[in-house]
Amino acid sequence: xxxxxxxxxAAFSVFAALLITEIMxxxxxxxxxxxxxxxxxxxxxxxxxxxxxxxxxVVTGDFAYPGLLVPVSxxxxxxxxxxxxxxxxxxxxxxxAEFITKRRWLDERKLFKSYAVATLVLGLxxxxxxxxxxxxxxxxxxxxxxxxxxWATAGSVVFVVGTLLLxxxxxPAFFDLSALRNLVLPTTGLGVVLSVLSYWLxxxxxxxxxxxxxxxxxxVAGALYAWPSTSKIVTNKAVFLAVxxxxxxxxxxxxxxxxxxxxxxxxxxTTTGAMADAFFSITVVGGILLALMLSLYVVxxxxxxxxxxx
Amino acid sequence: MAPLRRDRxxxxxxxxxxxxxxxxAFTIGSHILMVSTSIALVLLISISEFLSIRKSDxxxxxxxxxxxxxxxxxxxxxxxxxxxxxxELVGLFPSFMTLVASTGAMVLLYAEISxxxxxxxxxxxxxxxxxxxxxxxxxWVVSIFVVAGTLASAVFITMLNAWMNTPNGFxxxxxxxxxxxxxxxxxxxxxxxxxxxxxxxxxxxxxTIFAGSMVIGAYFAYWFVRSRDxxxxxxxxxxxxxxxxxAIVTIMLAGIxxxxxxxxxxxxxxxxxxxLDGNTVPGTNLPDRFFGSIVNGSYVGGISIPGMQAxxxxxxxxxxxxPGLSKFPPNTWPPLLVSTTFNVMTVGGLVLGLFMLVxxxxxxxxxxxYESRRLLYVWIPAAVLAMLVYQLGWATDxxxxxxxxxxxxxxxxxxxxxxxxxxxxxxxxxxxxxxxVPTTFYMYSRIFQxxxxxxxx
Numbered sequence: 078x079x080x081x082x083x084x085x086x087a088a089f090s091v092f093a094a095l096l097i098t099e100i101m102x103x104x105x106x107x108x109x110x111x112x113x114x115x116x117x118x119x120x121x122x123x124x125x126x127x128x129x130x131x132x133x134x135v136v137t138g139d140f141a142y143p144g145l146l147v148p149v150s151x152x153x154x155x156x157x158x159x160x161x162x163x164x165x166x167x168x169x170x171x172x173x174a175e176f177i178t179k180r181r182w183l184d185e186r187k188l189f190k191s192y193a194v195a196t197l198v199l200g201l202x203x204x205x206x207x208x209x210x211x212x213x214x215x216x217x218x219x220x221x222x223x224x225x226x227x228w229a230t231a232g233s234v235v236f237v238v239g240t241l242l243l244x245x246x247x248x249p250a251f252f253d254l255s256a257l258r259n260l261v262l263p264t265t266g267l268g269v270v271l272s273v274l275s276y277w278l279x280x281x282x283x284x285x286x287x288x289x290x291x292x293x294x295x296x297v298a299g300a301l302y303a304w305p306s307t308s309k310i311v312t313n314k315a316v317f318l319a320v321x322x323x324x325x326x327x328x329x330x331x332x333x334x335x336x337x338x339x340x341x342x343x344x345x346x347t348t349t350g351a352m353a354d355a356f357f358s359i360t361v362v363g364g365i366l367l368a369l370m371l372s373l374y375v376v377x378x379x380x381x382x383x384x385x386x387x
Numbered sequence: 388m389a390p391l392r393r394d395r396x397x398x399x400x401x402x403x404x405x406x407x408x409x410x411x412a413f414t415i416g417s418h419i420l421m422v423s424t425s426i427a428l429v430l431l432i433s434i435s436e437f438l439s440i441r442k443s444d445x446x447x448x449x450x451x452x453x454x455x456x457x458x459x460x461x462x463x464x465x466x467x468x469x470x471x472x473x474x475e476l477v478g479l480f481p482s483f484m485t486l487v488a489s490t491g492a493m494v495l496l497y498a499e500i501s502x503x504x505x506x507x508x509x510x511x512x513x514x515x516x517x518x519x520x521x522x523x524x525x526x527w528v529v530s531i532f533v534v535a536g537t538l539a540s541a542v543f544i545t546m547l548n549a550w551m552n553t554p555n556g557f558x559x560x561x562x563x564x565x566x567x568x569x570x571x572x573x574x575x576x577x578x579x580x581x582x583x584x585x586x587x588x589x590x591x592x593x594x595t596i597f598a599g600s601m602v603i604g605a606y607f608a609y610w611f612v613r614s615r616d617x618x619x620x621x622x623x624x625x626x627x628x629x630x631x632x633x634a635i636v637t638i639m640l641a642g643i644x645x646x647x648x649x650x651x652x653x654x655x656x657x658x659x660x661x662x663l664d665g666n667t668v669p670g671t672n673l674p675d676r677f678f679g680s681i682v683n684g685s686y687v688g689g690i691s692i693p694g695m696q697a698x699x700x701x702x703x704x705x706x707x708x709x710p711g712l713s714k715f716p717p718n719t720w721p722p723l724l725v726s727t728t729f730n731v732m733t734v735g736g737l738v739l740g741l742f743m744l745v746x747x748x749x750x751x752x753x754x755x756x757y758e759s760r761r762l763l764y765v766w767i768p769a770a771v772l773a774m775l776v777y778q779l780g781w782a783t784d785x786x787x788x789x790x791x792x793x794x795x796x797x798x799x800x801x802x803x804x805x806x807x808x809x810x811x812x813x814x815x816x817x818x819x820x821x822x823x824v825p826t827t828f829y830m831y832s833r834i835f836q837x838x839x840x841x842x843x844x
Contacts (some may be wrong), residue, residue, distance in 0.1 A: 122515045125459075128466050129500075129507045135473055136500045143488030150481035150804050157474050158812035162819050165467040169823055172463030176456045222808075314819035348489070355494050355575030370508040370532075377512050380519040386765040 078248040079193060079333070082348050084360050086329050087322075092130035093203075094321040098314075099127055100200040101248035103193035110186065115252050117189075119314060124171050129163075140356055142346045145148065160202045167195040204240055208233040211331045212279030213338025232278030238272030243295065244324060247321075250302035252310040262289030265299030276331065283331055290327040294320060315375075402706065403805035406478045410813045412785070414475060416778055417820045418468045419595070421827060422541065423777060425461040427599025428454060429537050429631070432628050433530035440523045446621050455514050457831045460512055460661035464827045466503075471693060471816070476811070482567060483792050483802035489570045490579030491556040492547050499543035506536025528658045541595060542588055548784070549587040550578045553655050554793050563796060586651040597637035598777035601739075604630040605770030607764035627757035627766075631746055638743045641750035656794060657710035659787040662721050663729040664696055669711035677730045681723050685711070689730075721789040728783045735776035742769050 103117040134379025139146065174188030205228060209216050246264030249257035269292055276283040298320055301307040311317050333343050348356065432454045439447035473496075477484045487493050509532035520526040550556075557570050557578030604627055611623035642666050652660040660666075665676050665686045675696045679689025712720055742765060749756035756762045794801045 122511050123506050125463060125466065125511060128463075128470065129503055132466070132470050132473065133500050135470065136496050139473075139477065139484060139488045140493045140497055143493075144486050146477050146484045146488060147481040150478050150484075151806065154478035154804065154806070154811050155808050157478055158809075161471040161474055162812075162815060165464070165471060165819065165823060168463040168467030169460075169827065172460040172836075173826075173830045175459060177830070177837065221566060239569070283501060351573045351575050352489065352493070355491070356497070359494060359497045363497070363504070366501055367504050367508075370505060374508055374512060377516045377519050382514070 079344055079347055081141045081353060081356055082329075082333055084356070085134065085141045086333070088130060088137050090132040090322045090326040091318075092127065092134045093325045094318055095123065095127040095130055096196075096200065096203065097244050097321065098251055098318065098322060099124060099196050099364070100244050101251055103196040103200075104245060104248060105252060105254075106189050106193040106374050107197075109254075110190075112254070113189070115254070119252070120171070121175055128168060131164075131194075137356075137360075140352075141348055142343075143348055143352075144346045145341075148218065148221060150205060152218075152223045153209075154201065154217055156206060156223060160199065162205070163195050163199040163202065165193055167199055170195060171187060200241075200244075201237065204237045205233070208236045208275075208279070210235075211276075211283070211338075213336075213340055214279065216337055218337065218340055225289055235271050236275035239268050239273075239275050242271060244266030244268075246299060247295075250299065250308070250311045251314070251317050253308070255305075255308075258308075261302045262296075262299045269295050282339065285330050287324055287327070287330050293326045294324045294327070298324075389466065397700075403809065404800055404803050406813060407803045407805065407809065408799060410809075410817060411479055411671075412466075412476065412782070413817060414472060414820060415785075416473050416781070417824050418465070418472055419822060420774065420777070421461065421465045421468060423599035423774075424602050424831075425458070425593045425599070426537055426541060426595055427603050427630070428461055429530070429534050430633060431600075431603065431626060432458060432631055433527070433534050435625070436527045438625075438629075438707065440527060440568065444625075446618075446625055450622050450626055452517070453835055455517075457835050459510070460827065460830055460834060462507070464823065466507075468820075468823075475816075479534055479664060479804055480792065480799075480802040481804050483797060486562075486567070486570070486793060486797060486802075487547075489557075490573055491575040492550045492554075494575045495543050495547045495550070495578055499540050499547075500720065502536050502539035502543060504536075506533055507541060509533045509536055538592070541592060545588045545591045545796060546579060546581075546584055546593035548591075549581050549584040551793050552587070552784075552788060553583040554579040554796055555581045559796055567797065569802070572813055578756045582655050583651050586644065586647045590641065591647045593637045593640040593644055594777055594780060597634055597641055597739075598773045600630045600633045600637065601766070601770040604634065605767045608766040608770075611758070612760055612763055624755075624758050627763070630803050631750065631757050634828055635743050635747045635750075638740050642740060645733075645736065646699070646703060650700070653700055653704055653706055653709070656788075658712070658719060659725075661710045661712045661715070662723060662725050662787055664709075665723075665726040666696075666709060666711040668713045670697075670708050670709055673709050675699070678727065679713075681726070719790065721787050725783050725787045728779045728786070732776050732779045732783055735772050735779070739773055739776065742766075 090278075099382055105116040108114055108164060115335065170188050170191040174185050174192060177183070177188060205225075208214060209223065209228060212230075212232050214225050214230050214233045217224070217227075242264055246261055246266075246268050248254070249261050273284065273288065276288070298311055298317070301311045311320075330379045335342055347353075432451050435447045435451040435454065438444060440452060479543060487496070493517045503781060509529050513526070513529045513533055517526060520529070556574040558572040560570055561571050594827070607623040607626045607630070611620055611627065614620050614623065649660070649663075652663070661669075664673070665679060666673055667681060667684055669688055672694050672698045674691045674693045676686055676692075677690045679686050679691075681687075700709055746762060749759065749762065788794055790798045790800065790804045
């Protein structure tokens with residue numbers, strides 16, 4: 078077991094879970110604007126935390142794999158720059174949208190829709206990156222380059238479609254849109270099938286028995302919403318986020334011990350020695366601080382939002 | 388979408404190096420503009436809320452509430468921009484980031500993220516759960532966490548810059564002699580305290596708060612002079628009162644810390660010191676010079692105060708022999724333009740100090756300077772000068788370290804990614820920041836002005 082990888086991947090899991098729930102919300106804002114309040118009640122306080130977990134993932138990644146920075150820079154920089162532009166656009170548009178009052182052409186609706194579009198495209202860029210990290214499609218380690226045309230294989234495309242179906246399928250559960258209750262299980266099920274198929278298309282070796290854990294957890298999450306008696310479990314946002322993070326965390330065999338189409342050994346590029354000790358020390362101190370702040374957040378949030386931002 | 392790889396057009400590596408330098412300088416210049424206002428904002432919010440409780444003053448409370456909305460924008464855009472810089476560093480300077488990631492400098496970045504979590508969680512609680520706290524002081528305490536998280540982030544990132552100026556915590560000679568391949572004797576926590584950390588953090592922190600306070604103050608000064616609404620004017624004058632006090636205190640500390648910073652440079656970065664002070668040759672009784680230039684190895688033109696530099700150096704550090712550029716190989720000299728940027732920064736700082744002195748005297752004489760139209764008219768251009776001085780200070784520090792990215796260890800040319808694949812996305816980032824920064828400041832104003840419902844009747 079590689080503890081440093083686990084910490085970095087855990088940070089990624091929480092970030093990905095938060096980002097996917099934002100993508101679900103973005104879809105809701107685009108296609109169901111009249112029911113925006115259910116989406117905004119969740120997204121408005123949480124989008125800032127998503128960004129912070131994103132930063133945590135990037136920084137722990139830099140810390141964990143110093144030897145990878147030069148090749149990553151050569152291969153992914155143009156794609157990362159597109160990601161960054163969308164990231165700023167997302168942050169700026171939602172921050173402006175939260176408090177704006179209508180004047181001339183610019184209003185809350187246009188800004189929230191800009192946020193939704195930026196978040197959706199951002200999600201697409203992240204999926205392209207992830208599929209390249211998993212299967213190595215489009216990546217040439219020898220020449221240090223990335224080609225979108227070479228990336229567009231059946232495995233990558235099915236991966237993107239499968240993940241998007243999962244997000245769309247679970248969105249009604251997450252935001253408790255009971256009118257769409259019947260769509261949840263079939264869409265989620267199809268998303269699971271396509272995701273598993275994409276792993277097989279990328280590399281049959283990615284399908285290990287361990288894969289049954291995320292598959293079952295995802296199907297259970299979808300199934301729980303199918304019945305009103307159990308739906309309250311998954312509509313609880315904290316529970317859903319926790320389960321979703323666990324599902325993503327359990328997908329780690331896709332990139333560990335080897336990533337980029339089995340070409341890169343993670344253990345071989347992980348930091349060691351005094352830097353590894355320092356990594357764990359800061360993780361413990363930062364983790365305690367984070368736990369204390371989250372506890373305070375849970376206590377206060379239980380009393381309900383009541384600020385000038387609302 | 389076209390393949391994202393180098394092909395078709397090619398740009399020579401020298402031009403790409405200049406482009407990469409300019410792109411990052413532009414990004415960081417835009418970022419610190421937002422960061423300085425963000426730090427001043429959070430201080431203003433916390434102090435306003437404290438005074439609202441202490442004095443039972445609803446105007447202060449309304450001010451804190453309206454500003455907290457503005458701070459959410461500032462945080463949102465600032466955070467996104469911070470992440471841009473974190474990723475941009477990997478893309479533009481991969482060899483530098485490999486060194487950072489293998490040494491204690493990385494610990495500082497990781498610590499910064501912890502501070503960032505403190506800031507974001509406290510901010511969410513502070514803004515979105517304003518009335519959910521039992522007791523108003525307990526809500527105000529959360530603002531202290533926001534302030535602590537914001538300041539700690541700034542401190543850690545400045546510590547990283549101090550490490551770039553005076554690197555420690557690894558065996559430099561082995562690293563350089565191995566062609567940047569072998570890093571040994573790593574002491575991860577040494578980066579928290581390099582020889583330049585204390586003076587640099589002190590100076591950067593106070594100047595950041597000063598510049599941000601002046602810019603936000605300029606906004607309130609403008610609206611105070613323009614507004615006819617007594618309720619709004621009362622709010623602006625309270626904000627200016629707080630910002631005036633912050634600016635007076637921080638400009639004094641900026642003078643002290645700036646002098647301390649020069650002392651540290653003299654001892655630890657003598658070449659940079661010589662370039663800033665325009666010393667072409669070493670000497671014991673060198674003058675302080677302003678606004679001249681170095682031509683054919685001699686300093687010509689400008690104003691000279693005989694013996695002043697030597698006097699200050701002796702007072703600060705006890706050093707009597709001051710360094711000169713001639714002692715160092717010319718290929719290691721920074722661009723000599725830094726002497727001019729340094730002079731503008733110093734003289735600009737003095738002018739701002741004089742303005743704040745007038746403000747202070749007016750305060751002491753109970754003339755309410757924060758409501759004086761004459762002083763507020765001056766505040767607005769003074770804020771422009773403050774931001775110019777602040778940006779030039781940063782530029783002087785960075786350009787003064789050239790050609791090194793990590794002093795005496797790695798040059799910018801050795802660290803940079805000069806792939807021409809960066810050209811198009813780099814131009815897009817540049818254009819994007821050109822739009823985002825003014826839009827953000829416009830939105831600050833629009834949201835503050837659009838929050839009249841928070842104003843007391």
